[in-house]
Amino acid sequence: MRKQKPGLMPCTDRAGRSSRNLLKLVFLFSLCAFIIVPAFSFAQDLQRWFSSTDARRYAPIRPAVEDLAKSVSAVGLEEKLLVMRLEEGARKQIQPEALLKALQTDVGSMLSFATALQTRGLFPRNSQKATTMTQQAVLLFRTGMVAEELDAALDASIKKLGKTDPAVGRALSALSVVVIAKKEYQLETIDTIAVAEALISSGWRNSDFVYVLDELAASRKSGVSKEETVKHVLEYVKTAKPASGETSGSGAGGGKSSNPQSGKSNGSGKENGKGKQ
Protein backbone atom coordinates (compact mmCIF):
# COMPACT_ATOMS: atom_id res chain seq x y z
CA MET A 1 0.00 0.00 0.00
CA ARG A 2 1.31 3.35 -0.95
CA LYS A 3 2.03 5.66 2.02
CA GLN A 4 1.08 9.26 1.97
CA LYS A 5 4.10 11.54 2.44
CA PRO A 6 3.58 14.18 5.10
CA GLY A 7 3.13 17.64 3.54
CA LEU A 8 2.05 16.22 0.21
CA MET A 9 -1.69 16.04 0.34
CA PRO A 10 -4.06 15.14 -2.43
CA CYS A 11 -5.35 18.12 -4.40
CA THR A 12 -8.92 17.65 -3.17
CA ASP A 13 -7.84 17.84 0.51
CA ARG A 14 -5.76 20.91 -0.18
CA ALA A 15 -8.68 22.63 -1.88
CA GLY A 16 -10.98 21.60 0.96
CA ARG A 17 -8.58 22.99 3.53
CA SER A 18 -8.19 26.31 1.74
CA SER A 19 -11.94 26.71 1.40
CA ARG A 20 -12.31 25.91 5.10
CA ASN A 21 -9.67 28.53 5.91
CA LEU A 22 -11.56 31.02 3.80
CA LEU A 23 -14.80 30.26 5.62
CA LYS A 24 -12.99 30.64 8.95
CA LEU A 25 -11.77 34.05 7.85
CA VAL A 26 -15.29 35.05 6.83
CA PHE A 27 -16.54 33.89 10.23
CA LEU A 28 -13.95 35.92 12.12
CA PHE A 29 -14.56 38.96 9.96
CA SER A 30 -18.32 38.74 10.49
CA LEU A 31 -17.82 38.41 14.22
CA CYS A 32 -15.60 41.50 14.30
CA ALA A 33 -17.98 43.49 12.13
CA PHE A 34 -20.97 42.44 14.22
CA ILE A 35 -19.52 43.21 17.62
CA ILE A 36 -16.67 45.70 17.34
CA VAL A 37 -17.55 48.09 14.53
CA PRO A 38 -20.79 49.57 15.96
CA ALA A 39 -19.21 50.17 19.37
CA PHE A 40 -16.14 51.74 17.76
CA SER A 41 -18.14 54.05 15.51
CA PHE A 42 -20.26 55.44 18.38
CA ALA A 43 -17.19 56.14 20.48
CA GLN A 44 -15.42 57.99 17.70
CA ASP A 45 -18.11 60.48 16.68
CA LEU A 46 -16.71 63.55 18.41
CA GLN A 47 -13.07 62.74 17.65
CA ARG A 48 -13.92 62.21 13.99
CA TRP A 49 -15.82 65.49 13.80
CA PHE A 50 -12.98 67.50 15.30
CA SER A 51 -10.63 65.96 12.72
CA SER A 52 -12.80 67.17 9.84
CA THR A 53 -12.03 70.28 7.80
CA ASP A 54 -15.23 72.02 8.94
CA ALA A 55 -14.08 71.78 12.55
CA ARG A 56 -10.67 73.44 12.26
CA ARG A 57 -11.82 76.80 13.60
CA TYR A 58 -13.45 75.08 16.59
CA ALA A 59 -10.21 73.56 17.93
CA PRO A 60 -10.03 76.07 20.83
CA ILE A 61 -13.32 74.83 22.30
CA ARG A 62 -12.47 71.13 21.88
CA PRO A 63 -11.43 70.51 25.53
CA ALA A 64 -14.63 72.14 26.81
CA VAL A 65 -16.74 70.14 24.34
CA GLU A 66 -15.01 66.92 25.39
CA ASP A 67 -15.87 67.68 29.02
CA LEU A 68 -19.50 68.14 27.99
CA ALA A 69 -19.34 64.85 26.08
CA LYS A 70 -18.12 63.09 29.22
CA SER A 71 -21.09 64.35 31.22
CA VAL A 72 -23.44 63.23 28.45
CA SER A 73 -21.84 59.78 28.20
CA ALA A 74 -21.96 59.42 31.98
CA VAL A 75 -25.76 59.35 31.88
CA GLY A 76 -25.82 56.81 29.05
CA LEU A 77 -26.32 59.14 26.09
CA GLU A 78 -24.30 59.13 22.88
CA GLU A 79 -21.92 61.98 22.10
CA LYS A 80 -23.56 62.02 18.66
CA LEU A 81 -26.03 64.46 20.25
CA LEU A 82 -23.25 67.03 20.56
CA VAL A 83 -21.90 66.28 17.10
CA MET A 84 -25.27 67.06 15.50
CA ARG A 85 -25.29 70.47 17.18
CA LEU A 86 -21.66 71.09 16.25
CA GLU A 87 -22.51 70.29 12.62
CA GLU A 88 -25.35 72.80 12.68
CA GLY A 89 -23.17 75.51 14.21
CA ALA A 90 -20.32 74.89 11.78
CA ARG A 91 -22.62 74.98 8.73
CA LYS A 92 -24.12 78.24 9.97
CA GLN A 93 -20.58 79.56 10.57
CA ILE A 94 -21.23 80.33 14.21
CA GLN A 95 -18.37 81.70 16.33
CA PRO A 96 -16.75 79.01 18.52
CA GLU A 97 -17.69 80.74 21.79
CA ALA A 98 -21.34 81.08 20.74
CA LEU A 99 -21.41 77.44 19.68
CA LEU A 100 -19.99 76.33 23.02
CA LYS A 101 -22.61 78.39 24.86
CA ALA A 102 -25.42 76.79 22.86
CA LEU A 103 -23.94 73.35 23.55
CA GLN A 104 -23.82 74.05 27.27
CA THR A 105 -27.50 75.01 27.25
CA ASP A 106 -28.38 71.88 25.28
CA VAL A 107 -26.41 69.64 27.61
CA GLY A 108 -28.37 71.14 30.52
CA SER A 109 -31.58 70.11 28.74
CA MET A 110 -30.20 66.65 27.95
CA LEU A 111 -29.28 66.03 31.59
CA SER A 112 -32.68 67.29 32.82
CA PHE A 113 -34.43 64.91 30.43
CA ALA A 114 -32.18 61.98 31.33
CA THR A 115 -32.74 62.61 35.03
CA ALA A 116 -36.52 62.81 34.54
CA LEU A 117 -36.43 59.41 32.80
CA GLN A 118 -34.02 57.80 35.25
CA THR A 119 -35.94 58.83 38.37
CA ARG A 120 -39.04 57.18 36.89
CA GLY A 121 -37.23 54.06 35.67
CA LEU A 122 -37.99 55.03 32.08
CA PHE A 123 -34.49 55.45 30.67
CA PRO A 124 -34.26 53.17 27.60
CA ARG A 125 -31.73 50.34 27.66
CA ASN A 126 -30.94 50.97 24.03
CA SER A 127 -28.60 53.98 23.96
CA GLN A 128 -29.53 54.83 20.38
CA LYS A 129 -33.20 55.03 21.35
CA ALA A 130 -32.30 57.14 24.38
CA THR A 131 -30.30 59.46 22.14
CA THR A 132 -33.14 59.93 19.64
CA MET A 133 -35.61 60.65 22.45
CA THR A 134 -33.22 63.12 24.04
CA GLN A 135 -32.71 64.90 20.73
CA GLN A 136 -36.49 65.38 20.54
CA ALA A 137 -36.64 66.59 24.13
CA VAL A 138 -33.88 69.15 23.55
CA LEU A 139 -35.83 70.60 20.62
CA LEU A 140 -38.94 70.79 22.79
CA PHE A 141 -37.01 72.56 25.56
CA ARG A 142 -35.84 75.05 22.94
CA THR A 143 -39.44 75.50 21.80
CA GLY A 144 -40.45 76.45 25.34
CA MET A 145 -41.19 73.22 27.20
CA VAL A 146 -40.70 73.49 30.96
CA ALA A 147 -39.78 70.77 33.46
CA GLU A 148 -43.30 70.70 34.96
CA GLU A 149 -44.79 69.82 31.58
CA LEU A 150 -42.26 67.05 31.02
CA ASP A 151 -42.84 65.58 34.48
CA ALA A 152 -46.63 65.68 34.14
CA ALA A 153 -46.54 64.10 30.66
CA LEU A 154 -44.20 61.29 31.76
CA ASP A 155 -46.34 60.52 34.81
CA ALA A 156 -49.52 60.44 32.70
CA SER A 157 -47.80 58.18 30.20
CA ILE A 158 -46.67 55.74 32.89
CA LYS A 159 -50.30 55.52 34.05
CA LYS A 160 -51.37 54.71 30.52
CA LEU A 161 -48.56 52.45 29.30
CA GLY A 162 -46.45 51.55 32.32
CA LYS A 163 -42.69 52.03 32.53
CA THR A 164 -41.98 51.31 28.89
CA ASP A 165 -40.22 52.99 25.96
CA PRO A 166 -43.56 53.66 24.20
CA ALA A 167 -44.61 55.61 27.30
CA VAL A 168 -41.74 58.05 26.69
CA GLY A 169 -42.66 58.24 22.99
CA ARG A 170 -46.28 59.04 23.83
CA ALA A 171 -45.26 61.73 26.31
CA LEU A 172 -42.95 63.35 23.74
CA SER A 173 -45.63 63.21 21.03
CA ALA A 174 -48.15 64.97 23.26
CA LEU A 175 -45.57 67.50 24.42
CA SER A 176 -44.53 68.31 20.86
CA VAL A 177 -48.12 69.35 20.15
CA VAL A 178 -48.75 71.29 23.34
CA VAL A 179 -45.51 73.26 23.34
CA ILE A 180 -46.22 74.35 19.77
CA ALA A 181 -49.75 75.30 20.86
CA LYS A 182 -48.35 77.17 23.84
CA LYS A 183 -45.97 79.13 21.63
CA GLU A 184 -48.56 79.83 18.98
CA TYR A 185 -51.53 80.71 21.20
CA GLN A 186 -49.73 81.84 24.38
CA LEU A 187 -51.34 79.13 26.52
CA GLU A 188 -50.54 78.89 30.22
CA THR A 189 -48.45 75.98 31.50
CA ILE A 190 -51.40 74.73 33.54
CA ASP A 191 -53.43 74.47 30.32
CA THR A 192 -50.71 72.77 28.32
CA ILE A 193 -50.34 70.20 31.08
CA ALA A 194 -54.09 69.57 31.06
CA VAL A 195 -54.14 69.11 27.27
CA ALA A 196 -51.03 66.89 27.32
CA GLU A 197 -52.53 64.67 30.04
CA ALA A 198 -55.83 64.46 28.19
CA LEU A 199 -54.09 63.43 24.98
CA ILE A 200 -51.91 60.83 26.66
CA SER A 201 -54.77 59.19 28.53
CA SER A 202 -57.07 59.27 25.48
CA GLY A 203 -57.50 56.44 23.00
CA TRP A 204 -55.89 58.53 20.25
CA ARG A 205 -52.87 57.38 18.36
CA ASN A 206 -49.72 59.46 18.90
CA SER A 207 -49.76 60.50 15.26
CA ASP A 208 -53.30 61.88 15.65
CA PHE A 209 -52.35 64.30 18.45
CA VAL A 210 -51.57 66.95 15.87
CA TYR A 211 -55.28 67.40 15.09
CA VAL A 212 -55.50 69.31 18.34
CA LEU A 213 -53.59 72.12 16.63
CA ASP A 214 -56.22 72.32 13.89
CA GLU A 215 -58.95 72.39 16.52
CA LEU A 216 -57.13 75.12 18.46
CA ALA A 217 -56.66 77.18 15.32
CA ALA A 218 -60.33 76.86 14.38
CA SER A 219 -61.43 77.72 17.88
CA ARG A 220 -59.20 80.79 18.14
CA LYS A 221 -60.28 81.90 14.68
CA SER A 222 -63.90 81.89 15.79
CA GLY A 223 -62.98 84.53 18.37
CA VAL A 224 -63.55 82.66 21.63
CA SER A 225 -61.37 83.38 24.66
CA LYS A 226 -58.23 81.44 25.50
CA GLU A 227 -59.96 79.74 28.44
CA GLU A 228 -62.91 78.69 26.30
CA THR A 229 -60.53 77.40 23.64
CA VAL A 230 -58.75 75.17 26.14
CA LYS A 231 -62.09 73.87 27.49
CA HIS A 232 -63.24 73.16 23.97
CA VAL A 233 -60.03 71.31 23.11
CA LEU A 234 -60.18 69.21 26.25
CA GLU A 235 -63.75 68.25 25.40
CA TYR A 236 -62.70 67.50 21.83
CA VAL A 237 -59.93 65.16 23.01
CA LYS A 238 -62.35 63.32 25.30
CA THR A 239 -65.11 62.89 22.77
CA ALA A 240 -63.68 62.98 19.25
CA LYS A 241 -62.37 59.99 17.38
CA PRO A 242 -59.76 61.53 15.14
CA ALA A 243 -59.29 60.33 11.56
CA SER A 244 -59.87 56.66 11.00
CA GLY A 245 -56.86 55.39 12.81
CA GLU A 246 -54.66 56.65 10.00
CA THR A 247 -51.40 58.30 10.81
CA SER A 248 -51.60 62.00 10.23
CA GLY A 249 -47.99 62.96 9.77
CA SER A 250 -49.10 66.54 9.64
CA GLY A 251 -46.12 68.78 10.02
CA ALA A 252 -45.97 71.41 12.67
CA GLY A 253 -43.47 73.18 10.52
CA GLY A 254 -45.63 74.56 7.79
CA GLY A 255 -47.02 71.14 7.41
CA LYS A 256 -50.37 71.79 8.89
CA SER A 257 -52.78 69.54 7.13
CA SER A 258 -55.84 71.25 5.77
CA ASN A 259 -57.77 68.03 6.12
CA PRO A 260 -57.22 66.14 9.34
CA GLN A 261 -58.63 62.99 7.77
CA SER A 262 -56.22 62.97 4.93
CA GLY A 263 -53.13 61.74 6.66
CA LYS A 264 -51.07 63.69 4.14
CA SER A 265 -47.68 64.86 5.29
CA ASN A 266 -46.46 68.19 4.09
CA GLY A 267 -43.70 70.54 4.90
CA SER A 268 -44.85 73.88 3.66
CA GLY A 269 -47.61 72.20 1.78
CA LYS A 270 -48.39 74.20 -1.34
CA GLU A 271 -52.10 73.72 -0.89
CA ASN A 272 -51.78 75.05 2.63
CA GLY A 273 -50.04 78.22 1.62
CA LYS A 274 -46.41 78.67 0.86
CA GLY A 275 -43.78 80.51 2.80
CA LYS A 276 -42.85 83.90 1.42
CA GLN A 277 -39.36 85.19 1.72
Add this chain to the structure above:
Amino acid sequence: MMTCKEAFSVLDAWEQGEADPSQLNAFLSHCEECPECASRFAGLIPLLKRDLPGSISDLSILTSPDRNFEDAVMEGIDLDKSAGRKTVQLSRNRKRMPAWAMAAAAILILSIGVGIGMYVQQNSATATVHFVLEAPSAQSVQLAGDFNSWDASNYELKKVSEDGTWEITVRLTKGQVYAYNFVIDGQQWVADPSAMAQIDDGFGGTSSLLRL
Protein backbone atom coordinates in the same frame (compact mmCIF):
# COMPACT_ATOMS: atom_id res chain seq x y z
CA MET B 1 -56.79 64.99 -18.97
CA MET B 2 -56.26 65.16 -15.23
CA THR B 3 -55.43 68.58 -13.72
CA CYS B 4 -52.41 69.15 -11.48
CA LYS B 5 -54.74 69.52 -8.49
CA GLU B 6 -56.36 66.18 -9.25
CA ALA B 7 -52.89 64.68 -9.57
CA PHE B 8 -52.12 65.92 -6.05
CA SER B 9 -55.24 64.20 -4.71
CA VAL B 10 -54.29 60.93 -6.40
CA LEU B 11 -50.90 61.20 -4.71
CA ASP B 12 -52.67 61.74 -1.39
CA ALA B 13 -54.83 58.67 -1.96
CA TRP B 14 -51.78 56.64 -2.98
CA GLU B 15 -49.94 57.58 0.19
CA GLN B 16 -52.94 56.29 2.11
CA GLY B 17 -52.93 53.08 0.07
CA GLU B 18 -56.34 54.01 -1.32
CA ALA B 19 -55.53 54.79 -4.95
CA ASP B 20 -56.90 52.34 -7.51
CA PRO B 21 -54.96 51.34 -10.66
CA SER B 22 -57.03 53.59 -12.94
CA GLN B 23 -56.16 56.60 -10.78
CA LEU B 24 -52.47 55.67 -10.81
CA ASN B 25 -52.54 55.26 -14.59
CA ALA B 26 -54.27 58.62 -14.97
CA PHE B 27 -51.64 60.18 -12.71
CA LEU B 28 -48.81 58.69 -14.77
CA SER B 29 -50.45 59.85 -18.02
CA HIS B 30 -50.75 63.32 -16.52
CA CYS B 31 -47.04 63.30 -15.64
CA GLU B 32 -46.18 62.33 -19.22
CA GLU B 33 -47.98 65.40 -20.47
CA CYS B 34 -47.16 67.84 -17.66
CA PRO B 35 -43.42 68.52 -17.42
CA GLU B 36 -43.87 70.42 -14.16
CA CYS B 37 -45.47 67.45 -12.36
CA ALA B 38 -43.08 65.03 -14.04
CA SER B 39 -40.14 66.95 -12.63
CA ARG B 40 -41.75 67.49 -9.22
CA PHE B 41 -42.69 63.85 -8.70
CA ALA B 42 -39.77 62.28 -10.56
CA GLY B 43 -38.71 60.44 -7.41
CA LEU B 44 -42.18 59.06 -6.73
CA ILE B 45 -43.10 57.89 -10.23
CA PRO B 46 -41.09 54.63 -10.00
CA LEU B 47 -42.80 53.86 -6.68
CA LEU B 48 -46.23 54.43 -8.24
CA LYS B 49 -45.34 52.21 -11.17
CA ARG B 50 -44.26 49.55 -8.70
CA ASP B 51 -47.74 49.61 -7.16
CA LEU B 52 -49.51 49.13 -10.49
CA PRO B 53 -50.98 45.72 -11.37
CA GLY B 54 -48.57 43.75 -13.53
CA SER B 55 -45.49 45.06 -11.77
CA ILE B 56 -43.12 42.54 -10.22
CA SER B 57 -44.58 43.10 -6.75
CA ASP B 58 -48.06 42.28 -8.00
CA LEU B 59 -48.62 38.56 -7.39
CA SER B 60 -51.89 38.45 -9.32
CA ILE B 61 -49.90 37.88 -12.52
CA LEU B 62 -48.95 34.47 -11.17
CA THR B 63 -52.49 33.20 -10.77
CA SER B 64 -53.06 32.14 -14.38
CA PRO B 65 -49.77 31.13 -15.96
CA ASP B 66 -49.52 30.78 -19.66
CA ARG B 67 -50.27 27.25 -20.90
CA ASN B 68 -47.01 27.00 -22.84
CA PHE B 69 -45.11 28.05 -19.77
CA GLU B 70 -46.78 25.27 -17.75
CA ASP B 71 -45.94 22.67 -20.42
CA ALA B 72 -42.35 23.79 -20.52
CA VAL B 73 -42.03 23.49 -16.75
CA MET B 74 -43.58 19.98 -16.75
CA GLU B 75 -41.26 18.90 -19.54
CA GLY B 76 -38.32 20.09 -17.48
CA ILE B 77 -39.53 18.11 -14.48
CA ASP B 78 -39.79 14.92 -16.58
CA LEU B 79 -36.24 15.36 -17.75
CA ASP B 80 -35.06 15.75 -14.17
CA LYS B 81 -36.66 12.46 -13.14
CA SER B 82 -34.11 10.50 -15.16
CA ALA B 83 -31.30 12.22 -13.28
CA GLY B 84 -33.04 11.83 -9.92
CA ARG B 85 -31.04 8.84 -8.68
CA LYS B 86 -27.73 10.52 -9.36
CA THR B 87 -28.85 13.63 -7.51
CA VAL B 88 -29.72 11.55 -4.45
CA GLN B 89 -26.36 9.81 -4.62
CA LEU B 90 -24.52 13.12 -4.68
CA SER B 91 -26.40 14.44 -1.70
CA ARG B 92 -25.47 11.34 0.33
CA ASN B 93 -21.78 11.93 -0.33
CA ARG B 94 -21.97 15.57 0.72
CA LYS B 95 -20.15 16.34 3.98
CA ARG B 96 -21.82 18.09 6.89
CA MET B 97 -20.98 21.73 7.34
CA PRO B 98 -18.68 22.33 10.34
CA ALA B 99 -20.19 24.06 13.37
CA TRP B 100 -18.08 27.19 12.99
CA ALA B 101 -19.14 27.55 9.35
CA MET B 102 -22.76 27.23 10.38
CA ALA B 103 -22.19 29.91 13.03
CA ALA B 104 -20.59 32.18 10.39
CA ALA B 105 -23.53 31.62 8.10
CA ALA B 106 -25.95 32.31 10.94
CA ILE B 107 -24.21 35.60 11.79
CA LEU B 108 -24.20 36.65 8.14
CA ILE B 109 -27.86 35.75 7.71
CA LEU B 110 -28.71 37.53 10.97
CA SER B 111 -26.84 40.66 9.87
CA ILE B 112 -28.55 40.69 6.50
CA GLY B 113 -31.92 39.99 8.13
CA VAL B 114 -31.49 42.83 10.62
CA GLY B 115 -30.46 45.14 7.77
CA ILE B 116 -33.46 44.25 5.64
CA GLY B 117 -35.75 44.51 8.67
CA MET B 118 -34.47 47.98 9.48
CA TYR B 119 -34.85 49.03 5.85
CA VAL B 120 -38.42 47.81 5.67
CA GLN B 121 -39.29 49.34 9.03
CA GLN B 122 -37.78 52.67 8.06
CA ASN B 123 -39.61 52.72 4.77
CA SER B 124 -42.95 51.91 6.32
CA ALA B 125 -42.41 54.62 8.89
CA THR B 126 -41.58 57.46 6.55
CA ALA B 127 -43.64 60.35 5.28
CA THR B 128 -43.33 62.35 2.08
CA VAL B 129 -42.78 65.97 2.99
CA HIS B 130 -43.18 68.78 0.48
CA PHE B 131 -41.30 72.00 1.29
CA VAL B 132 -42.26 75.19 -0.53
CA LEU B 133 -40.75 78.66 -0.33
CA GLU B 134 -41.47 81.83 -2.25
CA ALA B 135 -38.20 83.66 -2.77
CA PRO B 136 -38.44 85.74 -5.98
CA SER B 137 -34.99 87.27 -5.78
CA ALA B 138 -33.13 84.09 -4.83
CA GLN B 139 -30.66 82.49 -7.22
CA SER B 140 -30.65 79.21 -5.30
CA VAL B 141 -32.50 77.76 -2.33
CA GLN B 142 -31.43 74.73 -0.31
CA LEU B 143 -32.89 72.84 2.63
CA ALA B 144 -30.87 71.99 5.74
CA GLY B 145 -32.01 70.38 8.94
CA ASP B 146 -31.18 67.83 11.56
CA PHE B 147 -32.42 65.15 9.11
CA ASN B 148 -29.47 65.83 6.77
CA SER B 149 -26.85 66.83 9.36
CA TRP B 150 -27.45 70.44 8.27
CA ASP B 151 -25.68 69.70 5.02
CA ALA B 152 -27.72 71.49 2.37
CA SER B 153 -25.53 70.54 -0.57
CA ASN B 154 -27.73 67.67 -1.75
CA TYR B 155 -31.05 69.32 -0.94
CA GLU B 156 -31.47 71.91 -3.69
CA LEU B 157 -34.99 73.26 -4.14
CA LYS B 158 -36.27 73.54 -7.71
CA LYS B 159 -37.67 76.79 -9.01
CA VAL B 160 -41.11 75.81 -10.23
CA SER B 161 -42.57 79.14 -11.30
CA GLU B 162 -41.53 82.51 -12.63
CA ASP B 163 -42.81 84.24 -9.49
CA GLY B 164 -40.02 82.56 -7.56
CA THR B 165 -41.66 79.55 -5.96
CA TRP B 166 -39.12 76.92 -4.91
CA GLU B 167 -39.98 73.36 -3.96
CA ILE B 168 -38.46 70.11 -2.79
CA THR B 169 -39.97 66.79 -1.72
CA VAL B 170 -38.18 64.61 0.80
CA ARG B 171 -38.99 61.49 2.78
CA LEU B 172 -38.56 61.64 6.53
CA THR B 173 -39.10 59.24 9.39
CA LYS B 174 -42.47 59.70 11.10
CA GLY B 175 -42.97 60.27 14.80
CA GLN B 176 -40.24 62.84 15.21
CA VAL B 177 -39.79 66.57 15.52
CA TYR B 178 -37.29 68.16 13.13
CA ALA B 179 -35.58 71.56 13.05
CA TYR B 180 -34.76 73.02 9.65
CA ASN B 181 -33.84 76.13 7.69
CA PHE B 182 -33.82 77.24 4.09
CA VAL B 183 -30.47 78.47 2.80
CA ILE B 184 -30.79 81.24 0.24
CA ASP B 185 -27.94 81.74 -2.22
CA GLY B 186 -25.74 79.51 -0.09
CA GLN B 187 -25.37 82.15 2.61
CA GLN B 188 -28.58 83.33 4.16
CA TRP B 189 -30.13 80.92 6.67
CA VAL B 190 -33.83 81.66 7.00
CA ALA B 191 -36.73 80.02 8.81
CA ASP B 192 -39.75 78.75 6.90
CA PRO B 193 -42.28 81.60 7.14
CA SER B 194 -45.19 79.18 6.83
CA ALA B 195 -43.98 76.80 9.52
CA MET B 196 -46.33 76.43 12.42
CA ALA B 197 -43.57 77.01 14.94
CA GLN B 198 -40.26 78.80 14.90
CA ILE B 199 -37.61 78.25 17.52
CA ASP B 200 -34.53 80.08 18.64
CA ASP B 201 -31.65 78.13 17.15
CA GLY B 202 -29.46 79.04 20.12
CA PHE B 203 -27.05 80.98 17.91
CA GLY B 204 -29.09 84.16 17.61
CA GLY B 205 -31.07 82.92 14.60
CA THR B 206 -34.34 81.11 14.05
CA SER B 207 -35.12 77.60 12.86
CA SER B 208 -38.46 76.09 11.90
CA LEU B 209 -40.06 73.05 13.47
CA LEU B 210 -41.57 70.16 11.62
CA ARG B 211 -43.54 67.54 13.50
CA LEU B 212 -44.30 64.27 11.73
